Amino acid sequence: MRIVFADDHNLIRESVSALLKNISGEVEVLEASNFDEAVDKASLEPLPDLIILDLFMPGMNHLNGLEAMGRRFPGIPIVILTGAVDLNDAYTALERGAAGYIPKTIGCRAMLNALRLVLSGEKFLPSMLVAEAERVEAAGAESPDGSIHNPSPLDKLTRREREVLALLTGGHPNKEIARRLGLREITVKVHLKGVYRKLGVANRTQAVRTVFELGLSSAARRHLSSSGMIHGLSKERPAFSFPSVR
Numbered sequence: 001m002r003i004v005f006a007d008d009h010n011l012i013r014e015s016v017s018a019l020l021k022n023i024s025g026e027v028e029v030l031e032a033s034n035f036d037e038a039v040d041k042a043s044l045e046p047l048p049d050l051i052i053l054d055l056f057m058p059g060m061n062h063l064n065g066l067e068a069m070g071r072r073f074p075g076i077p078i079v080i081l082t083g084a085v086d087l088n089d090a091y092t093a094l095e096r097g098a099a100g101y102i103p104k105t106i107g108c109r110a111m112l113n114a115l116r117l118v119l120s121g122e123k124f125l126p127s128m129l130v131a132e133a134e135r136v137e138a139a140g141a142e143s144p145d146g147s148i149h150n151p152s153p154l155d156k157l158t159r160r161e162r163e164v165l166a167l168l169t170g171g172h173p174n175k176e177i178a179r180r181l182g183l184r185e186i187t188v189k190v191h192l193k194g195v196y197r198k199l200g201v202a203n204r205t206q207a208v209r210t211v212f213e214l215g216l217s218s219a220a221r222r223h224l225s226s227s228g229m230i231h232g233l234s235k236e237r238p239a240f241s242f243p244s245v246r
Contacts, residue, residue: 002046004030006038007054007081012104016052019108035059035069042073050119055082055089063089063096070097077118090129100124117171122208153210156198164191168204169211 003020007013010033017029030048032038036059042048051069053060060066069078077099082089090101099118102111103126114124157165160181167177174192178185192204201207 001026001050002028002030002048003050003052004032004038004042004048005052006032006035006041006057007052008033008057009054012054016111019112033057035061035065039069039072042069042076047073048076050115051076051078052081052115053078055080055093056084063093066093066098067096077121079115079118079124085126085129087129090125094123094125101129102126103128113171120171121205122169122171123212125212153199157195161191161195161198164188165195165207165211168192168195169208 005013005017005020007016013031013033017031020027020029030041030044032041034057035053038051038053042051051073053065053069055062063080066078066080078097079100079102080093080098081102081104083104085103085105093101100114100123102114102124106114106126110126114126117124154162154165163181164177167180172180174185174188177183178188181188183191192207195207196202199207199210201210
């Protein structure tokens with residue numbers, strides 16, 4: 001697996017690179033100290049499996065660099081790493097194509113779990129930003145006439161379906177979901193079919209994306225947090241391992 005990691009601070013770049021390299025002997029990290037160098041490193045064959053960009057490094061031009069990198073390397077997940085955590089920046093980054101938004105204050109294991117989620121094809125947003133979004137949502141939840149907005153589609157799910165969906169959102173495969181909930185794997189698949197039907201989606205990726213979009217609503221947050229899972233990070237964090245990437 002090949003990762004391009006760009007950050008203009010030597011200590012952060014070298015520390016994160018060492019962390020990634022120690023996870024597996026198959027991980028190769030190409031370091032860059034600015035945006036142009038990151039483009040050059042990403043252009044080398046074979047193309048990288050993941051690109052991690054510091055939001056405020058030279059040449060990045062804030063989120064414009066994200067869009068430029070995405071146009072240059074479509075299909076390669078790009079993660080934003082930043083020391084200045086901002087809710088608007090986070091959601092704008094995801095809207096512009098970022099696969100994840102990771103604060104530099106996050107713990108090592110949490111960061112690796114976030115990258116694991118991204119490499120599996122999902123999106124990542126830290127739970128603290130989800131909580132902030134919930135507070136913003138709650139502040140404006142009532143309409144001028146005092147009525148409440150329509151309930152979340154997650155209200156249609158049974159308790160067991162919410163538990164299965166919460167673990168799915170955390171990046172767990174069916175076998176692990178079955179183990180954690182004390183179910184047979186075929187039972188998990190049955191619950192997932194119900195989840196897909198009620199959310200109007202066709203597969204796992206679409207289900208997680210829908211939950212992510214609903215994450216701005218207090219209802220979605222309430223349902224998922226009741227199962228101990230919040231957008232990719234669980235209270236019980238599994239040991240990290242990079243999934244195979246084709």
